[in-house]
Amino acid sequence: MPTSINHSPDFVARHLGPTPDDVTEMLQVVGCESIDQLMGETVPDPIRFQGPLRIPAGVPEAELLAQVREIASANQVWRSYLGMGYSGTITPGVIQRNILENPGWYTQYTPYQAEIAQGRLEALLNFQTAIIDLTGMEIANASLLDEGTAAAEAMSMLFGRGRKRRGHVFLVAEDCHPQTIGVVRTRAEPLGIEVRVGPSRDFAFDETVFGGLVQYPATDGGVHDYRDLCRAAHAAGSHVAVAADLLALVVLTSPGEFGADVAVGNTQRFGVPMGYGGPHAAYISCREEFKRQLPGRIIGVAVDVHGEPALRMALQTREQHIRRERATSNICTAQVLLAVMAGMYAVYHGPAGLARIAGRIRKQTATLARGLEAAGHEIVHQVFFDTLRVRPAQGAEAVLGAAKAARINLRDFGDGTVGVALDETVTPDDLDDLLAVFGAGGSSTGLADSFEPASYPAHIVRCSPFLTHPVFNSYHSETEMLRYIHRLESRDLSLNTSMIALGSCTMKLNATTQMTPVTWPEFGGLHPFAPVEQARGYARIMADLEGWLAEITGLPAVSLQPNSGAQGEYTGLLVIRARQHALGQRHRDICLIPSSAHGTNPASAVLAGMKVVVVSCDKRGNVDVADLEAKATRYADRLAAVMVTYPSTHGVFEEEIRNICDIVHRNGGYVYLDGANLNAQVGLCRPGDYGADVIHINLHKTFAIPHGGGGPGMGPICTTAELAPYLPGHPVVPVGGKAAIGAVAAAPWGSASILLISWAYIALLGRDGVTEATRTAILNANYMAMRLEDHFDILYWWGSGSGRVAHEFIVDLRPLKKATGITEEDVAKRLMDYGFHAPTMAFPVPGTIMIEPTESESRAELDRFCQALISIRAEIEQVELGLQDRVDNVLKNAPHTARVVTADDWDHGYTRAQAAFPAPWLREHKFWPHVGRVNNAWGDRNLICACPPIESYQTPETARR
């Protein structure tokens, strides 16, 4: 055949691990003639999708990038002074290249295995410390999804705390950002909280009020003193949350100092591009007394078995075993990558650098105010930081028109005033252009040289120090910063070292080409509330993606707003609830959830105002259909929905899924499908075809958005046409259905910039490639299961005797624990010595590990991982046979740090080489765990979540006194 001159769509081969030859051999191990036969034995026939997916064929990588360039040029990056919680920012190049664009930082999952995540944990501790310092609070978490949801979390937190004794009213200042008010309202309604929006000066804290929310500075730029408001709230036994701009806190009194109880906000302007809405890290911080109510992940300081300081996620049980029916939050993730960036921005600039940036912005704003006042315009608030509300002498229309002509976005308040919010990117030329837009002549430089703004009034000005810790005062040259970033990176095991076989997490390839456009200014530089006609490129991406997701799920209506999986669950249930209400079925409030469900399911149901009824599962992890039918019938008058995961959380294609959906529909309920395991279905079966009404899709699992070390994620939902009218709306940008529920996230399309990654993933693989990915993922899992079967017990083989798993499988370690005392945790820690991250531990079955290889891992890597496990099995046998001590052995002492194996003393019953180099490939490349096994209980009992002073690095005994 003559050589073709066309580029071949070779990305499929780049994305899939096994070569065609590998596949042939792997099928022999699995005992199948063909991959089609394997699929036939794995996916139940009645639900198999027959047709080809109606999405385009794949394209080569170079061609895709050319396409994206063209699409990018349809976005117009005007200068945006819209503010509202989103600001222009300069991402330091050293952070952009070495963190945002570096797989050593963006490919990891959540830091469940602390010993091999110390770099990221330190970066997050820096973030928490910066938040604690700037907000003047005592404890902060490692980020939330966005400012709107953070405000809603603050409300839930205060409500949960006061529920027993206090009222149900939450006061919200009318000068909060509109999207924040929208998200808070959406969250409040199903919980029975009454939100009253009004001027903060009129807040009346009576016995019905459990809390209030104010914005600082206000959305229109005014800086108000909330001391008296906080005092009044506390006198009435109520509490105050403040949504505060982090950069403003460099120059303004912190919320902690003026008496607030909780602070929330966006950290985007600390070096994270706006990205048309996200992803960015929101923060939440609070007083010590609220620490047990603080939602999300908290990084804490603990110690390892050697008494050395070690970091880990504190109160981790709250997440893995989230409080199910008693939840006050369903938050299960963070925005780790973005929080790391914001924390590093603080490290790089330090307190003096931040003061310079904030001081310059304030001076620019004051300069603009002078120029505008001189030209006869009214400045509505005289005390401001970076935002002016201006009443133009000639009316708003003329100014807005002139701005448009100059390709400048100003905020239109709709009452004859306009808003101008400045940021660190603003230059003197920009100020001149702004003056011109307002018809005020003159040069900003001349103006600026002629005055210095008066200091803020004493009750407003910041006097307290911040970022005093050495970490914020050491790395201000690029060389030092580069090395600090690299040092932390090298303490983290990421996909650039080895496979991360976390079951239910789908740690597949995050291809470079998919990531590349995210940081292009045409995508990164757009303000989320810029007029939609400036974002035609984004519109094209989102329309494509919506269409493809609809085709893949068989559910035609899509909302891209939910910005995490749990958020998607919650949104889907709210949509079902809205439909039930529209049908006059307000009394339908029961949500059936199988006992094997992930803990976020019941938590989301509770937040959506539903009551959870648990359906039992059989020994194989399948839904007990008889129990489901009994409960659906018993609650036929009240049934709202069922939440099922498919394939099940146990990695099994349940044959009864269609029947389950039918039972629920017959009894008046809707079927919510948890899409966590969609990677086993794409192209093989479609939820819409077998009866699902709503599904959320974890784009960060199935559609290749990197996990970012624990965020960002995206959880868009797809629904039937019947539910389409209720898809979420937004108070600033019109989106959603005709009878839309309120906003569930701060930005209309959630974290818009990373939608590009999923778009590129599908575009590159095309209709055949996405299906091939699923088939390969299932083959890889079955191959590993077969290889491990002789050495371990594999749980829940699907079907009667066919012996197939879906895309993941569970290895039962309980028999070994019984015989030897070796636990799943010991195995997980020992895997680190072999250079691997452990699979998912103890979910969904205690005492087990769940392995999900994904399609992207090569046969060689699968073999290496199997060898590691088999070798560990032999080590356990040594204990079983009494050849190794039950307490002092390679497993119980794992992981072994370089310091331990090179120490002068060594008194174990095994050699140093057995400890640290138990497999041949380690001679080639050895990843050293930075610390020994972390003592979690110590850390949870002694919660420290800020950078400890250097001198406090001491042994637990002394620290506890």
Next chain:
Amino acid sequence: MSDIPAGLRYTTEHEYLRESDEPNVYYVGITDYAQGELGDVVYVELPEPGDSFAPMETFGTIEAVKAVSDLYCPLAGEIVGVNEALDDGPELVNTDPYGEGWMIRLRPDDPEEVDRLMDGAGYGTHIGE
């Protein structure tokens, strides 16, 4: 084998009732078996004195390294005291579950109900020991 003292009363959810020196007031905590299953306890969320609970209603939560679990009130009754020592020393639940690791002092609405709970032998059978 876990410790199951005789003379106490037990629930299927692993709470115990122990007599106090005050008539018709009982210490309530979780059993040695339960603390072993939970692992290191890091936090115990308790109700306030004066609160009343229905039988098997949740009166608090316990956070351990391995799991978060609800605490169930064995009988209908009123809380007359809570163990504030657990605030700073949640590990007492592990080290001395039947003594210093008690959680609440409960005054049952119906003293007769106490004897309907399992005794030590019954609880031992319940947990398979």
